[in-house]
Amino acid sequence: MHTHAEDVIQWRRHLHRNPELSHLENNTTDFLVRILTEHGLNPQRLPSTGATVDIGPAHAPLVAFRGDIDALPLTEATGLDYSSEIPGVMHACGHDIHATIVLGLMCALADYVHREGEAALPVRVRGIFQPAEEVMDGGAIDVVAAGALHEVQQIFAVHCEPKLRVGQIGVRTGAITSASDVVEIILRGPGGHTSRPHLTADLVHAAGQVVTQLPALLTRRVDPRSGTVMAFGAINGGATFNAIPQEVRIRGTFRTAQVGVWRQGEDFLRELVGQIVAPTGAELEIRYTKGVPPVINDDVCTALMAQAVKDVDPVALKEAPQSSGGEDFSWYLEHVPGSMARLGSWSGTGAKPDLHQPDIVFDERCLTVGIRLFAGVIDQYRAEI
Structure with missing residues (x-):
């Protein structure tokens, strides 16, 4: 050398x-x-x-x-x-x-x-x-x-x-x-006026529920010693202050240090996101892209x-x-x-x-x-x- x-x-x-x-x-x-x-x-x-x-x-x-x-x-x-x-x-x-x-x-x-x-x-x-x-x-x-x-x-x-x-x-x-997977959550609805959110599916509210509740719920469904982390990097939807949008997209990553948790991760997320979104009336699509194991x-x-x-x-x-x-x-x-x-x-x-x-x-x-x-x-x- x-x-x-x-x-x-x-x-x-x-x-x-x-x-x-x-x-x-x-x-x-x-x-x-x-x-x-x-x-x-x-x-x-x-x-x-x-x-x-x-x-x-x-x-x-x-x-x-x-x-x-x-x-x-x-x-x-x-x-x-x-x-x-x-x-x-x-x-x-x-x-x-x-x-x-x-x-x-x-x-x-x-x-x-x-x-x-x-x-x-x-x-x-x-x-x-x-x-x-x-x-x-x-x-x-x-x-x-x-x-x-x-x-x-x-x-x-x-x-x-x-x-x-x-x-x-x-x-x-x-x-x-860690394992690293990409998660895209798409929320859809008829849209509406912000003065009448009760007459439509308020997608911005629904997105807020997802990004706050999903990481918290995962801590109760997954062993905390597994090093599991759910974090979001992008939320896109809407164009103005007084119109409820017809679509909101949320993108983030699901990471874990345990292979067993990684193999079940998509099922966990689909179940939990469905439960979070259901009361909001929004239509839901989840695009889950498997990345690499730990x-x-x-x-x-x-x-x-x-x-x-x-x-x-x-x-x-x-x-x-x-x-x-x-x-x-x-x-x-x-x-x-x-x-x-x-x-x-x-x-x-x-x-x-x-x-x-x-x-x-x-x-x-x-x-x-x-x-x-x-x-x-x-x-x-x-x-x-």
Whole structure:
């Protein structure tokens, strides 16, 4: 890493300057494939965008590392000299860093195998460069369908954490993220004059009942230890102060850290919203879009990550909090055990930024930390042998 740290930084900056939206990561894929090929590897393109690449003894256990590659529809406001050159598109979630860490890992392993021979690796390693993490029809499902988990026994990932100082790694057994579903509630009625609400269905009143009562009722129907959160982000309806509208739309998210609650969430919501709206006389339509399940970290895989951190710096190991955010790494864990860690990316000075913001800046020193973490996980298998 001392020898190639500048190369790694330049790879990341190239990706940052040239972000691409979900399912459109063609140039990103071309770049990753080119660098991997230049290091003597044989990457395989996925059916749309993204790629996988393997290295190591053919009959050894197969361990995978995932890096997501898509960006967000944001206009960058960091002022960095390597800011996005694509209008309205930005890497504001650290996917350029995640992808570069897996890229750096695979290139480092290629150099290592070139010197020491393939048998020197204790496991076979697969790098997965996954498209479309940021959208509801996420790329993880397509990657799994394409066979990227074939023979994989365990899988690992990191996510940039701007609340942790660079050099620190946050791990957690069990749920580290939440399921995230989108809920749209549509209320309809004949409309009317605000002086005579008793002669119509007052949709604004009905919407108020939904947004206040639904989250409260969920706390009495769902185990409070499940980390279940119902919150609304948009209410649209009406055009003037003295007319009751004919339609009001409410949009929000349903999030939970328990898979069982997630699987029942739609039924809960349909039942409760129906009960809330019934007395108002409004017609009701609910459009429920399933998102991703929670990321449930396997205890053994998390222990491997934790030990890899402690082998380098015991003080760097932190306990990560459970987040209400969603992450489609969870789809891999429906098939094989694995673990995602939080990668400290705050410089240690100034305010701690938040993800998905146009002015977020990640400390690039986290790149080498992430690569060493993944290499340390591979070393744990050597220790087991």
